[in-house]
Amino acid sequence: MSFDRIREKLSILADAAKYDVSCASSGGKRGNSQKGLGNNTGMGICHSYTEDGRCVSLLKILLTNHCIFDCAYCVTRKSNDIQRAAFKIQEVVDLTIDFYRRNYIEGLFLSSGIFKNSDYTMERLIAVAKKLRLEENFNGYIHLKSIPGASDELMREAGLYADRLSVNIEIPTISGLKLLAPDKKHEDFIKPMQKVKNEIIQYKAERKIIKSTPRYAPAGQSTQMIIGATGESDRDIMYSATYYYKKFNMRRVYYSGYVPVMADNRLPSLATKVPILRENRLYQTDWLLRFYGFSVNELLNDQYKNLELDIDPKLSWALRNLHMFPVDINKADKSALARIPGIGMQSVSKILQARKFRKLDWSHLKAIGIALNRAKYFITCNSKDFHHQDFTPLQLKNKILKNSKSKHEKHFTNQLSLFS
Structure with a gap:
């Protein structure tokens, strides 16, 4: 395939991936051995900054923006008239290695629209990570987006090659999901989360006995919620986040303000955009709950259902x-x-x-x-x-x-x- 076609795919599928904000890494350590390529030191990989001010980056793309679902809030929904593309497995592997050698990136964040079915899509995501690890001896950071509804066997395999896994819960409440994504089931999001949690616990226990046991998703799992597409209050959002932290040992919950992509009578108008300050206040609240000893009810309750935007x-x-x-x-x-x-x-x-x-x-x-x-x-x-x-x-x-x-x-x- 020509270089121009690869570049065209990259332009389409990198742009489609920008709506997923859950691409930070932390806690993952994968030491280089046998003169392999790359080294994930756990400093964090995304377009962000480390504590010492160093900018870190990753190749963040979709495997494809074709999708069998028609979720109202998603730019890749099947009814949206956009240019479609799909990478071959080897193309993603080659891009990752080429970009790494050029010092453009330190790792890979790979997500995908769902084509054919969940298992078929998840198999292809895993195949990319497996080729990078086993054939290219790549030891850099890999974050795979878990596909809702994927089988337990595939989720187990994914964690053996990826540093972090994530399933985006997408809408904070079950009622909101039914409204905007009626083809999806809430339990399809929960099942892979539970599997990843159980596998992490099991592999950690086995490593205490057998040191050669491989690490399973050493940077844990994360999820993302779209904020402002439905009418949930900040209180609803933070109670949902607290549930996922406690129930599935999430490393992070990310809050992504809804970006209007096409008109739909179930969504806010195209002129309505979630203030970036609302995202910021949710992250601050998340931090207070996790590290400062606050409870949700202290910060958000019947009297104060939404956060103040002008003060923290x-x-x-x-x-x-x-x-x-x-x-x-x-x-x-x-x-x-x-x-x-x-x-x-x-x-x-x-x-x-x-x-x-x-x-x-x-x-x-x-x-x-x-x-x-x-x-x-x-x-x-x-x-x-x-x-x-x-x-x-x-x-x-x-x-x-x-x-x-x-x-x-x-x-x-x-x-x-x-x-x-």
Whole structure:
């Protein structure tokens, strides 16, 4: 096949893959051996940045954008009049190796529309990963999108060659899925998730006894929800996410704002686009639930079903619970410190370590890196307190927003001065 045709396929199938955001990696380690090609060090592979500021990338494509389903929210739905293409298995293998040798990528994220049936599509995805591992001795990162409805045997095999597997739940609720994807069944998404979870547990147990046991999906599994295609509240979304974290040991749940692709009376109008800030607030809430000790009901409940877009969810919670503040930085335990706006978990650890040697004052907290423009209204320390006045929640919110705006304007002015 000509180079021009390969390039045309790549253009079509890379563009179709951009709607899947669940392409980050973490925790996967696949050491290079016998002078193989590539090395997955677990630093994370996607168009993102590592902690040291290094940009990492992957080849992110669909095997095909042909699909037997007609899901209302999907750009590859069978009724959508778009240009179609499909890669051969060897073409994806050759592209991955060629791009890796050129230092374009560090791994592969491979998804697909469903052609013929779930098992046929999953077999072809696995064949790509298997060829890369066994024939090309490729040790870089591989993320395979699991196909809903694929058999247990295929899901087991997929995890032996991929670092991470993911099944996109797509719509947060069963009712929403029935409305927008009536051809799909909720249990077809759940079955492969359960299989991957069980296999990970089994292989980890066997490796404790037999060290030569291969690693199964060492970077775990993830899923993605489309936000804003149906009427779920942020509370509905986060309860669903919490369920998948607990039930299937998910590494990550990704939140993807609905992008209008074609008119459909079941969907919001083409002019309606989910604010990127809503995605951001959902990710912040996800983080608070997983690492800061919050529960969904504390952040989102019958009274507050959706997140505030102008402030982060921790600050929103604090303003609704001013009776729990101020917190004494020199006496509070870890869980109380973690709930203070402007203080992250790294700062919590630094505070706990530093106060073993001295009582902390404002200068110490500033040196630690705490966002005092928010935190100072919720804490006391070993300094004279100038900040705790009788603000109403609304007054305090407006004051913090004003401070943040002034800080951003000052930063912008300083940046402009560099070019004066």
